[in-house]
Amino acid sequence: MSKTAHLSLQGKEIDLPLIEGSEQEVGIDISKLRGATGAVTVDVGFKNTGSTTSGITYLDGEQGVLRHRGYSIEDLAENATFLEVAYLLINGELPNKAEYEDWDHQIRHHTLVNEDMENIFKAWPTGSHPMGQLTAMISSLSSFYPESLNPNQSEEDQHRTIRRLIAKMPTIVAMLHKKSAGHPVIYPQNKLDYVSNFLNMTFKNITEEYEIDPIYVEAMNKLLILHADHEQNCSASTVRIVGSSHANLYACISAGIAALWGPLHGGANQKVIEMLEAIKNDGGDAKKYIEKAKDKNDPFRLMGFGHRVYKNYDPRALIIKKSCDEILDKLGIDDPVLDIAKQLEETALADPYFAERKLFPNVDFYSGIIYRAMGFPVEMFTVLFALGRLPGWIAQWKEMRDQKQPIGRPRQIYTGPTARDWVPMEKR
Numbered sequence: 001m002s003k004t005a006h007l008s009l010q011g012k013e014i015d016l017p018l019i020e021g022s023e024q025e026v027g028i029d030i031s032k033l034r035g036a037t038g039a040v041t042v043d044v045g046f047k048n049t050g051s052t053t054s055g056i057t058y059l060d061g062e063q064g065v066l067r068h069r070g071y072s073i074e075d076l077a078e079n080a081t082f083l084e085v086a087y088l089l090i091n092g093e094l095p096n097k098a099e100y101e102d103w104d105h106q107i108r109h110h111t112l113v114n115e116d117m118e119n120i121f122k123a124w125p126t127g128s129h130p131m132g133q134l135t136a137m138i139s140s141l142s143s144f145y146p147e148s149l150n151p152n153q154s155e156e157d158q159h160r161t162i163r164r165l166i167a168k169m170p171t172i173v174a175m176l177h178k179k180s181a182g183h184p185v186i187y188p189q190n191k192l193d194y195v196s197n198f199l200n201m202t203f204k205n206i207t208e209e210y211e212i213d214p215i216y217v218e219a220m221n222k223l224l225i226l227h228a229d230h231e232q233n234c235s236a237s238t239v240r241i242v243g244s245s246h247a248n249l250y251a252c253i254s255a256g257i258a259a260l261w262g263p264l265h266g267g268a269n270q271k272v273i274e275m276l277e278a279i280k281n282d283g284g285d286a287k288k289y290i291e292k293a294k295d296k297n298d299p300f301r302l303m304g305f306g307h308r309v310y311k312n313y314d315p316r317a318l319i320i321k322k323s324c325d326e327i328l329d330k331l332g333i334d335d336p337v338l339d340i341a342k343q344l345e346e347t348a349l350a351d352p353y354f355a356e357r358k359l360f361p362n363v364d365f366y367s368g369i370i371y372r373a374m375g376f377p378v379e380m381f382t383v384l385f386a387l388g389r390l391p392g393w394i395a396q397w398k399e400m401r402d403q404k405q406p407i408g409r410p411r412q413i414y415t416g417p418t419a420r421d422w423v424p425m426e427k428r
């Protein structure tokens with residue numbers, strides 16, 4: 001097979017080299033295109049554009065395959081701890097026992113946040129969305145650790161920043177939850193593992209004992225793993241592009257959180273529950289809402305459905321759907337919105353509109369039902385997505401910096417007015 005693509009453009013001929021990945025994906029390297037021809041490519045929304053080569057996550061959207069560093073998402077969700085997956089994403093290999101113990105120890109001992117961070121809450125009006133608060137809190141870590149502003153940190157300093165982020169994120173997320181309820185913050189307990197510590201900080205009431213339910217720990221661990229990375233999605237690309245300007249890692253993660261917030265990305269998990277509740281309150285007629293989703297004059301979209309890359313069932317959604325049944329069963333919860341979700345899915349999958357467009361449930365379709373059963377308010381759902389996605393963002397950032405990638409700066413095709421003369425105010 002030829003290793004080049006031949007382009008003939010306005011009388012100029014150029015051979016463009018092909019790049020082949022380890023899973024035989026093929027890309028056309030256009031890095032010399034503009035120099036040779038004066039033309040650029042245009043691909044709004046990057047539907048056909050690979051922004052990088054990457055060794056972190058492999059995704060085959062046609063087959064519904066997701067692997068991190070070669071390990072299937074099914075194996076990881078079944079067998080790993082979230083911290084193991086975080087280590088794998090960031091360092092490239094699963095940790096051995098000694099490496100894991102050291103990683104776990106380091107993270108347990110960075111969980112506290114500076115007491116001054118509590119002051120930040122005083123500035124926010126009651127009812128502020130926790131995603132906005134999270135972007136600010138994570139960005140503000142750069143003020144508490146100003147050494148992170150050095151873009152040429154030593155490897156050890158960079159690792160310390162990474163460990164700090166992973167350790168402090170659950171503390172900050174739990175803090176957001178407590179503050180929104182007007183309750184005192186619960187401090188981290190370093191004797192607890194990562195997930196138990198997070199649940200303790202979130203659900204323990206200062207006046208009462210709290211027993212951490214192993215069902216919650218298992219569910220949360222799995223949900224965090226399922227959200228841990230998803231290659232060059234909107235927020236990961238944001239983290240990489242912000243990082244490419246050598247902004248500090250806290251700022252990059254804060255930018256990633258902002259990108260995640262949108263309802264077309266991580267914000268969909270909140271919107272799914274709101275949609276299911278609205279359908280329930282409107283009589284629970286799934287078919288009516290499927291018709292609305294198909295109607296091009298109706299802005300309604302089936303939230304938690306469809307994906308830029310998956311043209312098959314999202315493998316994460318399969319695992320979450322199964323967990324959802326198991327967890328609600330174990331907790332003895334009968335949530336009517338789960339039935340509505342299943343009806344919606346069944347109706348949509350049997351409908352030619354969804355079949356032709358290859359629209360399937362995505363990771364956000366069932367996750368909120370589990371979060372709600374565990375007691376998380378709906379505004380916290382996307383924050384939980386961010387907590388899970390953190391190691392993926394860090395791994396993407398680190399890969400981009402390790403590869404010494406240049407600043408991200410796309411081109412455009414200008415379509416505005418051509419040069420014209422200045423018009424004085426009285427003549428306009």
Ligand code: CMC
Pocket residue numbers: 230233263264265266268293294300301302303304305306307308309357359362363364
């Ligand atoms: N409901 C109804 N129609 C849909 C939906 C939906 N949820 N998703 C896509 N379509 C239609 C869309 O109208 C278009 O139809 P047509 O070809 O007739 O114009 C076609 O399917 C292709 O959609 P698109 O918007 O061009 O596809 P995209 O790749 O640009 O968008 C998406 C992907 C995820 C933004 C979109 O499917 C969507 O808005 N889904 C709902 C929001 C959601 O669940 N987001 C979470 C994504 S998974 C978590 C994450 O990683 O972020």
